Amino acid sequence: MARGMTGTFSPHKFRRARARAEGGRGITDTQLARLAKAKRSEILLYEQGDRVPDPARIKALADALGVRPIDLSAGSRDGWTLAELRRASGWTARLLAHDLKVSERSYLRLEHDGLPPARLRHMLYRLPALLNITATELHHHLDRSPGTRRRHSTARPLLAQLINRHLQPGCLEEPADNADEITVLASLYHCSTSAMTSILTHEITVLRQMHRRRALARASADFAPARHEQDHALAQFTAESRRIAQRRASLPSRLDAFFRQMLNQDAWYTLLLLHQVPKPRLWRSRRELPLTDAGLNGLPTGFAEQQSALAGHAPRYRITAEGRRHCTQYGDWYDACYPNVAACAAAGLAPLTGHLPPTTLAGMLQSCDTLLLSFDALLCRLFADDLGTVSDQLLHAARDLGLAIPAHRPPDPVGVFRALLRQASPAQAKPLDRLLESAEIRAASQAPASTGIARLLPGLTGGPWRLAIVTDHSGAAVETFLARLPLPAATRARITVIGRSGHSPRMKPHPYILHQALSHLGASPETTLLIGGSSLDALAAQSARVPFIGVTTRPKALREAGVAYVVPSWRTVVQALAEPTRRLRPVPPRPLTASTDPTTLPTPAEPPARPRFQQSEADTATHR
Incomplete structure (x- = not known):
């Protein structure tokens, strides 16, 4: 037998x-x-x-x-x-x-x-x-x-010990490469200690966010004013607890599956290019994508397919369904292990996606001395979970004030407020502004920051730029949001906030807020750069004659608004900050105090008309 x-x-x-x-x-x-x-x-x-x-x-x-x-x-x-x-x-x-x-x-x-x-x-x-x-x-x-069963039985207590230690309240440390658990786990999974450290750091970060959401749900379940709100929060708490337990229990198996098929850096770069290219089901040649022999040879046959070369044409490639699944399942872990590959792929895809290459972005940052950042949808989504409720409150208050309700309701509370201001008198606008401001402050006390913001702001304030946040939201809400971020005191002191003022109904796309920021910082439009995420930001920048960079994964809408420079995420900006910059003498902004009213600041004179910010010859060559 x-x-x-x-x-x-x-x-x-x-x-x-x-x-x-x-x-x-x-x-x-x-x-x-x-x-x-x-x-x-x-x-x-x-x-x-x-x-x-x-x-x-x-x-x-x-x-x-x-x-x-x-x-x-x-x-x-x-x-x-x-x-x-x-x-x-x-x-x-x-x-x-x-x-x-x-x-x-x-x-x-x-x-x-x-x-x-x-x-x-x-x-x-x-x-x-x-x-x-x-x-x-x-x-x-x-x-x-x-062997897998024995490996899992050994890895589970080590992973539990490591994760529990770093999930203790107040612990913000990351696992060290020389930790005993890391060394044993790396030998179990036949990988380097740096790769294991990077992956577990990412997992601990995700678990911290999940624990935070669970704690907020637990607090709402205990203290929400209405019974149905408590029941809903309790259901959220239970579901989040279940997701945490599942994520922790599946970690040994996920590590096995990843290290069985982990790609090298060249192969992952190639697969990421094929995955992120617009319309990935179309065939792409090596003239369109910066594919390399090392990357193509390192790809498994099931992850990408090749179309036979036709007469006079080079072979073409595209990603398979299995390759897309691999990117979706393990993209975060690859980003942790190969932190520079995503930025290189974004630069390689720039000619096809319309995104600005990191090198060109670095040049633009070097050429300015003042940076203006938009707030909502860029630094955070203030009303991500409460859009309808706040909008309904504003519309109800508008009815009480005798205002006509807009026929086409904007999707966000600030848009509703902007629409109501077109017909409201100053006396009618003030209670609406106070209602919106109180909602914004409540939302800012718990709104999650966009990915990378905690790394971006110290990098900007540590550079030669004068920095301000310009927003149609209340300045007090932005200050509340910044106070929650783990930022050094010196970083907060360098950030000026110019928010919506109850004394003036002028909001984006009107350039009023940008003029106030330029006046307060003593900056010139020609050496200022606005980074935003909406067409309203772009239109305000054009009116103020300020160069503009859009941050979005879908550049089509901003392109239609006349925006020439678009980057996919804050990660590209963080990458550009690593480029060597020319040394400028930092100009400290005049701090805003409680008694300082931005509306009393003089509006700068209208600058002479000049063409929109154009690429230099060097930047154009980089694009090509």
Whole structure:
């Protein structure tokens, strides 16, 4: 009896396959023995269940009967290890290792440990086709190997100990490369300590955010004024607790799946290019994308496909559904392990996406001495979870004041307020402004910051720029938001906030707020740069003759508004800050005090008309 074959071969299915062979006519045991090069007595023993054929004999019997070797297996394969699946499929370890171009010892180590070394990960990309299974099924069988079970039993307490230590209240530290748990986990998963540290740092950050949401839900469940609000918050608390438990419990398995198929840096860069390119289902040539031989050769065949070169044309490539799934599942971990690849991919895609390359952005930052930042939808989404409620409150107050309700209601409270101001008198505008300001301050006390803001603001204030936040929101709300960020005191002192004033109804796209910022900072429009995320920001910048950079993943709307410079995220700005900048003498802004009214600041004279900010010849060459 072949080792490990006791529970996989089915005598019943074998007898039925012999009876249905030859188009349903069946063949005799003598004929089958001759075709399979076996003895008739062996065939009878197989059918009676007294003997189990070895993998090579199973393949010979299946070929003679015109079926797949796996069709002669018993029961469900869900609980099989990879070794059991391989034997039931009619493969010996030696033959399979030969087709995979590895040694038999290396292949057997994969079956036992469930995790190949980095230099032999290519085995996992070819195995599904040889065994006639999917990649998901392959990982399922590898998860049941003896080595995987032992690895998980060792890793779980180490991961729990490390995560619990860094989730303690007040702990903001990140795991260290030389931590004992990191060292052991890296050896378990056959990876470097730096890769393990980067991944676990990301996981701890995500868990901290989840714990924060759970704590807020718990507080609402205990102290919300209405019963239905308490019930809703309690349901959120329960769901978040379940998600936290699932994320922690699945971490050993997710680490296994990732390190089985982790791509090197060149291959990940290539896959990310194919994934993020506009319309990824279209074929792209190497003239359109900066693809490299190292990246293309390092990609598994199932992650990208190549179209044969036509006459006079280069071969073209596109990402497959499996490659897109890989990017979606492990993109955050790759970003943690290869932090510079995303910015390089954004620069490579700039000619196709319309986004500004980081090098050009760095040049624009070097050429200005004043930076103005928009607030809502850029630094945070103030009313992300409460748009409708605040808008309804404003409309209800407007009815009480005798104002007509707009026929087309804007999607956000500030838009509703902007629409109401067009018909409101100063006496009517003040109560609406106070109502909106109180809602903004409440929202700012708990609104999450956009990704990267905590890193961006210290980088900007530590540079040679004068910095201000210009917004149609209340300045007090922005100050409340900034007070919650983990920023040094020196950083907060360098940031000037110019917000909406109850004394003036002028809001974006009117350039009033930008004029106030320029006057307060003593800045010139020509050496000022506004970074925003909406077409209103762009129109205000054009009216104030201030160069503008849009931050959005979908540049089409800003392009239609005449914006020439767009970056996909704050990460691109953070990357550009790493570029060497020319040394300018910082000009400290005049601090705004409680008694300082921005409306009393003199409005700067209208600057002479000049063309919109154009690219320099060097920038144009970079774009090309």
